[in-house]
Amino acid sequence: MVSSEKVGQRIATLRRTKGLSQEQLAQQLHVSTQAVSKWETGKSLPETATLPLLSAALSHSIDSILLPQELVVLSAIYTDGRQELDVTHFVNQFVTSNRLSLIAGDQVFPQSLAGDRLKLLLVTYETPAGIYSTYVLKDQLLVIDVHSTGYVSGGNELQILEANYGNEQANRSVLQKMKHYEHFRWNSFTASHELFPSLIDNEDNDYLLLVYLNGHGIHAISCAEGEQIHYSPDRASLCQSDPADRQCIVEGISRLGFGRGMDCxxxxxxxxxxxxxxxxxTYERVMGYSGACWRAAFEPVWDYSSADALVVYDYSVPACTAYGxxxxxxxxxxxxxxxxxxxxxxxxxxxxxxxxxxxxxxxxxxxxxxxxxxxxxxxxxxxxxxxxxxxxxxxxxxxxxxxxxxxxxxxxxxxxxxxxxxxxxxMLPSALDNLYASLRIKLDSMHMESEGNSCYTAGYKALEVWSEGLLDHQWYAAAEDEAYSRRLSVNHFCMMALADARRSAAAYLQESLPLVQDPRELTALSEMAGVYAEMAALLEDFYKNLADPAVVRKTGASPRLSWTARQREKQAELLTLVASLERRGDTLAETVLGITED
Known part of the structure; x- marks a missing residue:
């Protein structure tokens, strides 16, 4: 007896296996989307006249749709990873008494695949227990029954099941190599003898064949030696890259890294x-033009992001303006x-x-x-x-x-x-205009207040909050070692950023001296350069003598012995001195800008 509910479930399963939406299936059958929906929910059965079209669209016989068996092959693809044949309807004919048994090969299927690539059969099937996938290489025996459990689709990233390198006549498994390469999270890889050594007696073409499982089922892909296979952006599927080099790389770009005089x-x-x-x-000119050389920021809960140049003031805008x-x-x-x-x-x-x-x-x-x-x-x-x-x-x-x-x-x-x-x-502004703009940023950023819900402090307020945190002896006495170590590390990072900024300020001011012609402005700018050279030397000297958190972790030394209360008090004194020198810098900057009389 035909069960409309079971028929509906089978139609829905076969449709999804084919990757069709209800709308797409309806268009192929010249019926409404509502009709397909009613079939799949068991509210009605397809019209007799529609059954041949439905059978062709789903690659299943009318009997297998109307009289669902306990074992049914939902999809059977004979492929070499490049070409493929849909043999679903043919394979289902081998299912007898809820058991499938066949040897995959050119002699079995009504069509064959040309070429010397390794071939295989990919099968997705349904039993009362669920939907599974499996595969066999050419000339291997495939046996499935209602108790068979294969691979279950799912997961955000693909799973490689089989990897072979060679051809139909001679090949070897390279699955362990692929597992090794997956460790590096490469986005692509090239089929080559370096990555996948060829058999010594193979003089014919070599191909890389990969079989993988993802949320949509089981798949195979292959490429010839020298060609590339790449992951999709979500790493859920594999695609063959176009043999043409679709790439663009700007070479000669220097390395970046902290401790190289470019710590912002x-x-x-x-x-x-x-x-x-x-x-x-130069880096120092970028720092100067942008005003980032004047930056001071601090987050009261002690976060590494305090050292980010743009966290409280967007210095990228004046930088781009300065370079036109x-x-x-x-x-x-x-x-x-x-x-x-x-x-x-x-x-x-x-x-x-x-x-x-x-x-x-x-x-x-x-x-x-x-x-x-x-x-x-x-x-x-x-x-x-x-x-x-x-x-x-x-x-x-x-x-x-x-x-x-x-x-x-x-x-x-x-x-x-x-x-x-x-x-x-x-058009670029003049270097003198850029100097004046930078000094105005200095005055603005050192006196700015936090905006909106920002938890960061800036300028003099940042130096004050930082000092208060250093002198919170009760916190250090009660803190666990992990929290203590983190604060040590954040402090080291922020001191590096501050020392780098003021070193850049001193260098930028010194470089800018020839730009100023007015004697009074030149005197003020020269003194300002000296103030920042003094500040940079003090900060650099203190920073060099701070305990390096990486070394502390590596040696297993106690963070409490590496960063004592006296050291924190000395740093707070230094930050107070820095604030005093900054205020002198404000006065001199105002003189250069003609804002006040000195």
Whole structure:
């Protein structure tokens, strides 16, 4: 007896297996979407005249649709990873007494696949226990019954089930190698003898064949030696790359890293981006033009983000103005907005305009996007965390081969939550105008108040809050070692940022002296340069003598012995002195700007 409910369930399952929506199936059958919905919910059965069309659309006999068995093959694909034949209807004919038994091969199926690639049969089937997938290579026996349990689709990322390198006549499993390469989270890989050694007696073509499972079932893909396979952006599927090199990499971009005299990651990335397009500048000039050399910020709960140059004041705007560049910012884009932004990024890279962005790799620091592979599927970058990766994988031959492809750049791991694209360069302000603008930013940023719900303090308030935190002896006495160590690390990072900023301020002011012609302004600017040189020396000397948190962790030393109350008191005294020197700097800046009489 025909059960409309079971028939409806079978139609819905077969439709989804085919990847069809109700609307698409309805169009093929020349019926309404409502009709398909009624079938699938068991409210009605298909008209007799519609059954042949339904059978053809779902690749199943009319009997298997109307009289569902306990074992049914939902999908059977004979493939070499490049070509494929849908043999679902044919394979279902081998199901007898709820058992399937056949040898997959060209002699069994009504059609064959040409070529010397390794071939296999992918099968998705349903039993009373659920829906499963399995596969067999050519000439292997496939046996399935109602008790068989295969692979179950699901998961956010694909699972590689089989990996072979070679051809139909001679091949070997390279599944363990693929598992090894997955550890590196590569976005793509090339079929080559270096990655997948060929059999010594094989003189014919070699192919990489991968069988994988994802949320949509079981799949196979293959590529010839020298071709590439890449992951989709969500790592849920694999695709073959176009043999043509659809990539653009801007070479010759210097390394980034802390401790190289460019400890403001935003300014470091900005400097590399400007240099890549032939704009002559220096890191210290970027810090000066932008006003980031005057920055002071602190978060009362002691967070590393306090050292981010743009956390309380957007210094990128005056920087772009100083270099005559129109900038486009994209902040915290929704997923549906990212495709359009990526196209704009690729266009900028092709024009040699390298975007800068935060949170490209490892942690939220700024870096520069240097190129792309596979039409933008993979973005490349320089970040402040590259060195540790290069050091860890220095002896890894597969990594070194990937570096040849990427021209020595690492790939972007995260979609950045802030991107600054640097557009065309127009008329530049004069260097003197940029100096005056920078000094006005100094006066503005040192006296600014936190805006809205911002938890960050800036300028003099930041120095005050920082000092108060250093002198909160009760907190340090009660803190657990983990919290104590974290505060030590945050303090070290913030001191590095402050020392770097004031060193840059001193260098920028000294460089700017020839710009000023008025004797009174020149005297004030010269004294200001001296004030910041003194401040930079004090901060640098203190910073060099701070306990390095990395060394403390490595040696297992107590953070309490590495950072004592007396040391914190001395730092608070230093920050008070810095505030005093800053106020003298304010007075001198006002003189240069002609704001007050001195």
């Amino acid at each position: 990651s935003w300014a470091g990335a900005m400097t590399l981006s400007l240099a890549a397009r032939g704009i002559e500048t 560049i129109h900038a486009i910012q994209a902040n915290r884009l929704e997923p549906q907005q990212r495709a359009a932004e990526k196209l704009a990024i690729l266009e900028d890279i092709r024009a040699g305009r390298l975007p800068i962005a935060i949170n490209l790799r490892v942690a939220p620091e700024w870096g520069v996007i240097t190129g792309y592979l596979e039409d933008g599927l993979t973005l490349l970058c320089r970040s402040y965390f590259d060195d540790e990766t290069f050091e860890a994988l220095e002896a890894d031959s597969e990594f070194q081969m990937y570096m040849e492809v990427s021209k020595g750049f690492l790939h972007v791991d995260h979609w950045p939550y802030k991107i600054i694209r640097l557009g065309e360069q127009t």
